[in-house]
Structures are given as C-alpha cells and as structure tokens.
Amino acid sequence: MTPEFVIGFGRQAIELCLMMALPMLGVGLCVGVVVSIIQAATQIQEQTLTFIPKIICMFIALLVALPWLMERMITFTRDVFINIPQYVQ
Template identity: 65%
Template sequence: MTPEFVVGFARQAIEITLVISLPMLGVGMIVGIFISVLQAATQIQEMTLTMVPKIVAIFIALLVAFPWIMDKMMTYTTNLFLNLPNYIQ
C-alpha cells in the first residue's frame, strides 16, 4: 500500500460520509434559519422552539433519504469488498 492509495481511500470514505449527511444537514439548516427568523419576528426566545422542529425535520429527511443513503452505502461497500484482493497486494 502506497501513501497515495491510503490518502485516496481515506478521501473517498470522508467524501461518501459528507455526501450522505448532506440532506439531513441541509434540512436542519433551512429549518433552523426559518425558526430563527420566526423567533426574531415574534420576539419569542424559547430554546425548545428551535430544537424540536429541527429534530422532527431531520428525522423526516432521514426517512425520505434513507433509500438513497442505503444505495450509496451498498455501492461503496460492494466496491470495497470486490476490490479487497487488489488492496492487499
């Protein structure tokens, strides 16, 4: 194993992790901004008002994106196992 291979392998793992987490993070950010604007407009400063809608929205986004996430993970894992003999050499 060369250092370039290890760096490329780690880069690919980090890249797939970021791509998989993007839908949930995006939904959380959008809901957080919307709730912040709503709080600023109404001057309601309640911490649970920000956390509960974000948790629910992220959970719904996870349920919607789950088939896509599983497809990405299965493709990555399949490629990893199929190329395992090449990695050992």
C-alpha cells in the same frame, strides 16, 4: 498499498460521509433559519422552539433520503469487498 492509494481511499470515505450527512444538515439549517426568523419577529426566545422542529424535519429528511443513502453505502461497501485482493497486494 501505496500512500497515494491510502489517501485516495480515505478521501473517498470522507466524501461519502459528507454526502450522506448533507441532506439532514441542509434541512436542519433551513429549518433553523426559518424558526430563527419567526422567533426574531415574535420575540419569543424559547429554546425548545428551535430544537423540536429541527429534529422532526431532520428525521423526515432521513426517511426520505434513506433509500439513496443505503444505495450509496451498499455500493461503497461492495466495491471495498470486491477489491480486497487488490488492496492486499
């Protein structure tokens, strides 16, 4: 294994992790902004008002994105297992 291969493999893994986290983080960000605007307009500063809607929406986003996430994970894992003989050389 060359240093370039290890760096490329690590880069692929990090990109996959970021790509998989993006749907939930994006939904959490959007819901957080909307709830913050509502809190600022009504001047209600309760912490559970920001936490619970984010958790619920992120869970729904996870359920919606789960088939795509699983397909990406399976493809990456399959490619790693298929290429193990090339990695060992």
